[in-house]
Amino acid sequence: MTLAGVGTVRIARSTRAGPGSAAGRFRSYLRCMSEGDARRDEGRRQPRQERGLRRVDAILDATAALIAEEGIAGVTMHRVARRSGTTTGSMYHFFPDRDALLRGLAERHGAALRELVTRVERENAGTWARLTTDQAVGCFLEPFQSYLDRHPDLVPLSRLARAAESGVEHDAELSRLIVGLAEAVVASRGGGAAPAEVTSRAVTMTAMAEGMASAAARGSVPPKTLRRELRRAIVAYLDSYAPG
Secondary structure (H helix, E strand, O other): OOOOOOOOOOOOOOOOOOOOOHHHHHHHHHHOOOHHHHHHOOOOOOOOOHHHHHHHHHHHHHHHHHHHHHOHHHOOHHHHHHHHOOOHHHHHHHOOOHHHHHHHHHHHHHHHHHHHHHHHHHHHOOOHHHOOHHHHHHHHHHHHHHHHHHOOOHHHHHHHHHOOOOOOOOOHHHHHHHHHHHHHHHHOOOOOOOHHHHHHHHHHHHHHHHHHHHHHHHOOOOHHHHHHHHHHHHHHHHHOOOOO
């Protein structure tokens, strides 16, 4: 599922770089960056001290706020520098161009969402089958919907990732993890479906959620209404395969 979302809240600046903070997640991402990613961002300086991590965090927060307010077109290096209280020279040390800046923001979301998937898996391990279908679907959807509400910049970033000419790449690993979580929901409904069929239904679930997010971003129907209907649609879809 590509998480494109809704919401209008401003992304708050992190003031500490602990393991759960945005800066901490970004630091963890940098440690795990693959050689291919390192070559791609060869001109990008990686922060090594807490002060640098906080500065990167502020830069990315400013980028996110501009996207939420004005869309991708509102992001320029000078505007982000001014909004984050960072000098232009310092900006270019960490992010050599606008594409690198947008990639950095997408990577930060990816790290946070991977943490979110892990938490949802951990909290619901062994309990999916004891839930009603409506409860299970709610446990699957609600954490992501809450995240999307807090991060309205994710909608345009997700769209950009789907554009072939953009510098932002689709996060295949995140998509795999979310589909895996959906598979747990599908498998818990019983029926003895083959693994390939479980995966097919899980992918369908996530595609339905992606479609809702895209529709919500257009603003023609209130997000609350769309979310209610999405939940009903997924519940009905899964129950249609219920044994007996």
